[in-house]
Amino acid sequence: MTLAAHRFQGSSFRFFVAQRICNTGNTVFSFRLAMAYGFYWARVQILNERNTSRETDLDRLSRLKALSWLSQSERTLLIGAMALANYKRHAIILREVALARDAHILLAGVARITCRNARNDRVTVAMLAPGPIPEFPSLPLSQSRFQCEAYNDCRVGTVSWNDFDGITANATESAFKQFHRNDLKQWYRLLLRSSSFLNLGLHERIAIALLELCADFGIEESRGTLLRVSFSHKDIANLVGASRPRVTEHLARLEREKFVIRQGRQIVVQVAKLFDSMNAEAGAHLN
16 A cells, blocks of 8 residues: 555545445535545644754744745744744633634644533544644534643644744735645534444444544554554544544454554554555445
8 A cells, every 4th residue: 555545546536435435415615625634634644753842833834734835034034924832731821812813823732622512521622733733613602612621731832823924925825825735624524523424333433533543643664554653542532423432442353453552551543454454445335
């Protein structure tokens, strides 16, 4: 399996997801959206191994693939214009209103987006690697109350949209448009993991969540893709909208099927094999 597999180019799986979307009758998410944005997340991001204690904020910003379109001079100006802040584990970084007010960039650490569910419990709906912090929609009469929290110690930079657009005035595309693409990626991930919209089984949703985490937090090694962050079963349960015991059962099944290898509290995922299995299952659904 080549690196192309990590970009989810399996046509059977793409048409399987697209068919699930089209069959819902929801005209907002079209087949084109599925093809254009649905597989951005299936790119393996190799985490940098350098000693972070010696890094500058400019070094951190320069490593972000989502902002690779910035020139070095634009990155330098952007760091100078940012308000920088550190957040300890569990600290609230941004509440719902603030998420939309300015451009926010996670420079270091792991953050998460949480919201209130129907039982008014706060649950995790997205895990964020360093990069743009997405804006989630604030719907009328909604009690979701999205907010961004520090999963571990984080460093965040904030800049106004006017300043960002001024710094990137010579870029081929606006900063706002680039950030909007990142928002779409996160919304689509949430869509893929939604049991009510695509009618995916729990086993499929857990597999999708693992591939998503591998894309953002994985590093390739001889046995597969090692998740460098130790996510709990409860974290994964929140992502897929299931109970922790059910997720534990399905992770054990994935381990028996040789798609997952346990390494203490860490997980190694056989990404290529898991892709092949999901493609085969998608093909079976289409036939």
